[in-house]
Amino acid sequence: MSGQEQLPGDHHDRFQEISAMSEQVLASVCSAKGCGASARWALLWNNPKIHTPDRRKTWLACDQHKQSLSDFLGARSFLREVEPFTGENNSDEHHG
Template identity: 60%
Template sequence: MTSPVNDAICSAKGCRVAASWVLVWNNPKVHTPERRKTWLACGEHREYLEQFLGVRGFLKEVVAFTDWRP
């Protein structure tokens, strides 16, 4: 059996690199205020994914993958 950490890959389309960051977000038009969704990001795609969520007002926080506690 593989570890969940080994399966943690970047959420960017087509990227297969290990995740280094957790982007925590919520779409207020769809989700209740306390609900949190996550995308994983590698170092290369972190900024792009942050901007994508940020311009929509969805981004709540960014946490280093090693510090993430779901």
């Protein structure tokens, strides 16, 4: 991975960074650290060491970060599905 690709940072730090945004905007922003672009993709994942097989967590991605975020999750065998983000994707958490 090049040094230019942005990956999600610590959840707490990200929350602090965007705490001024409304909850609605938070729910539709790309999960890549520092990216404020609108999400177009839902990356559904779980960590089999700590999550039940049916649990899905979600990272959102814009077109620019879809591949790098998918690669990050895929390299750890966490990625389960990638689907278009509709704002109604069903998961237990959107990581913004």
